[in-house]
Amino acid sequence: MFDKLLIANRGEIACRVAETARRLGIATVAVYSDADAGARHVDLADEAWRLGPAPPAESYLCVERLIEVARASGAQAVHPGYGFLSENADFAEACAAAGLVFVGPPPDAIRAMGSKSAAKALMARAGVPLVPGYHGEDQAPERLAQEADALGYPLLLKASAGGGGKGMRVIERPEDFAEALAGARREAQAAFGDDRMLLERYLTRPRHIEIQVFADGGGQVVHLFERDCSLQRRHQKVVEEAPAPGLDPALRQAMGEAAIAAAQAIGYEGAGTVEFILEDDAFFFMEMNTRLQVEHPVTEMITGLDLVEWQLRVAAGEPLPCGQQAIQARGHAIEARLYAEDPARGYLPTTGRLAHLRFPEGDPALRIDSGVREGDEITPYYDPMIAKLVVWGEDRDTALRRLRAGLEATEVAGPATNLTFLAAIARHPDFAAGGVDTGFLARCEPALTLPPDLNDPAIAALAVAAEAERRRVEVAGQAARSGDPWSPWWSSDGWRLNAESERRLHFTLGEAELVAGLRYGVAGLALEWQGRLLPLQWTLEAKGRLRVELAGRTLRAAVAWQGESLTLMRAGESLRLQLEDRQAAAADVEGVASGVVAPMPGKVVEVAVAVGEEVARGQLLLVLEAMKMEHSLRAPADGRVGALHVRAGDQVEEGVELLAFDPQPAAQSADGEAVA
Structure with a gap:
């Protein structure tokens, strides 16, 4: 086994690899760009080396600099994680040339699967079923358009060298082909340095099932069961689970055997994933990822195995820790990906400081994989993932209940996130029934992205109490500095001599508006809401959580302020309201x-x-x-x-x-x- 390992990646996968290496007694070397100098993966490693500026091309994708750091640090092996250079055959060869062990498959295997077109030709020879399509070398736009017409619409346009939904388009009509091709090629070139395309028939209601495979240098190949990755948005996975719900045992066995045949056909070593499209009882080879997958934790949760440890042992020349018969699956696991993105704005990635970040603790059946901490910055340079929430249960229903509870106990404020969207998925009855297809999110999006009901007095009460509490803390600080903290002029409770008073507050959520009042009277505090007065009290509990009593109803939410932006976090919902200064807003309207x-x-x-x-x-x-x-x-x-x-x-x-x-x-x- 190695004594020192360089982790050529960042974020949660770099943290994940570092944790296993530490358990095995392997020293770790982190690398970082200028944007990641204070990142969590840097702190977890035994030592850290700067690569360069923030853009990936000048840091995490710089092969020469990575090799230089590996040799200078005394590392014996390089783990590429996923993304970046994990499926780059030239990087694997550069590691070997420098006397470093690349923790991954041989370069020839990476090349064989790196081109989707070549991979499909190879799989056809190995007898693995394929989706009808065009995988040819002629990449002239005219030829691709002709093949598209022959194949028929709708069809799927995919980057030959790609993955993760980049360089991929579903095209419904011939007149959309040229624009889609140009955009997909640009995106593929930027992501992979290769703009070659392939075409496939677009299956209307498929499931996306992938098989985890492992191979050692002695030719032993096993599979570690399947994962269902059908919950996708624009070909990006959102929720994954293992095993796949409702999969017939005979079909599961056939897919596992096909995945092993695919790995054997290219002389594979290490961890890999063979991805299939499943429609009815027919399955078709889609691609093989020659690396660890983002969703590998669900396989670890049902098998009890550490896949990173397996990677390191195989790379060190050891045989697989066990054979096929010894690999058993127990229970059910589900993973949800928490991203900094805004579902209300077409899921656009968001950036900014994580002003508040809390995950549930103390449940051994809940695992959090994250590369960030409260106070860290989500930058525009890298993937905007915040964390993966992974749950296990004795059966799928138990796992799903734990997923709902885990999402409801998660609190995040700062950049907009998909937390509320994930919680809505976990509650959706069709997802609970299992066996959803890749079109589920598109079909159900309106129900999954419903805006919060600002007619609910609970939201108004929490918002008003949060602002009043902030004002109380500010006034208390001013009073303490004044030298006369007991003066009634420093009171923040709305005191007036023989009178009642009211403070009107205006919040906005996108185009929606919430207007409420806080009434200070002889009978106490009250929420003025849509013509009604509701008795209101609140207390600030530990960790910034607000407890509100509204007309006999108890409400709780975590609260975070960033300037005049208020985030209320409760029950899996992260609600970001903007406190408006109405006079300033009116002055800004003209001249825009x-x-x-x-x-x-x-x-x-x-x-x-x-x-x-x-x-x-x-x-x-x-x-x-x-x-x-x-x-x-x-x-x-x-x-x-x-x-x-x-x-x-x-x-x-x-x-x-x-x-x-x-x-x-x-x-x-x-x-x-x-x-x-």
Whole structure:
């Protein structure tokens, strides 16, 4: 076994690898970019080395610098984690050339599966079933369009070298093909340095089932059962579980045997995942990931095995710790991915400081894998994952109950997150029934992203109490500094001489508004809400949690303030309200120019319009790349492009105006009819 291991990654996977290495007595070397100098994975390692600036191309993707650090630190092996260089055959070869052990499969196996087109040809020869499609070398746009027409719509356009939903598009109509191809190629080139594409028939209601495989240098190959990864949004996995609900035992065995055949066909070693599309009782090979997967914890939870330890032992030349017959599955596990993204804004990635972050503790059946801590910054440079919540139960119903409880006990404030969305998934009856397909989230999105009911007096009571408590703490601090803290002029309880008083508060949530009052009277405090007065009291409990008594009803929520932004966290819901200064807001209304602004920090990769051009609602204006994904910005209405403030290649911050836009009504014909 190795004495020292360099972890060529960041975030939660770097932390995950470091924890297993420490248990095995292996010293660890972390690497970091300037953006990650204070990151959790840096603190967990025995030593840490700077790679370079924040952009991945200048840090985590810099092969020469990684090899240099590995040799200088005395590391004997390199664990690539997942993402970045984990499936880069050139990196694996560079490690070998430097006398380092690459903790992963041989370079030839990575290359064989790195091209989806070549992988499918290889799997066809090995007898593994394939989805009908085009996997050819001719990548001319005209040829791809011809093959698409022959295959029929809808179809799936995929990056040949890709994964994780990057460079992937579902195309419904022939007229959308050219734009989709251009966008997918740009995204694939940026993510993988390879813009080759393949086409597949788009199955309408498939399930995504993957098989975890492991192989050693002696030719022994086993599978560790399957994972159901069907809960996806835009081809990005959101919730995974093991085993797959409702899978017939004979089908499970057939898929496991096919996965082993796939690994044997390429002389595989180490951890890998063979991914299948399943529709009815037919399954088709989709791709093989030659690395550890993000969702590997659910396999660990049902098998009791440490897959990182297996990786290290195989890389050190040891045989697999056990054979197929000794690998047993027990119970059920589910994983939910908590991301910094905003479901209310099309799931756009978000950035900012994690002002408040709490996870449930003390439950051995709940596992939290995270690379961040409270106070850390979510930056625009890397994947915006905050944590993975993984639960285990004796059966699926028990695991699902624990998932709901775990999400409800999670508190996060700062950048917008998908926490409320995950909690809604866990409560959805169709998910509880099991066996959902890859279209589940798209079909059920309206029910899963319902805005909070601002007509609920509980929200008003919590918001008003949070602001009043903040005001009380501020006034108490001012009083303490004044030298006369007992003066009635420092009171924050609304005291007036022989009178009642009321403070009106205005909060906004997107376009919605919440207006409530706090009434100070001789009978005590009350919430003025929609013409009613409701008795109100509150106390601040430990860890920033607020307990509110509203007309005999007890409410609890964790509270976090960032400037005038208030986050209320309760029962799996993270509600971010903005406290408005109505007079200042009114003064700001005049003089605001119409325009299209950057919804997040990113890089402009395409400007599709010119100054003075008339555009129709929904027409593509610009393409912004952020957090390794492309985001198309389209015309909000019919109108004309005014000034262009950016060019392709520009880096922009959130909120910066990208172009001036003059909305215009549709042109009218002589008889008054709108002109199409």
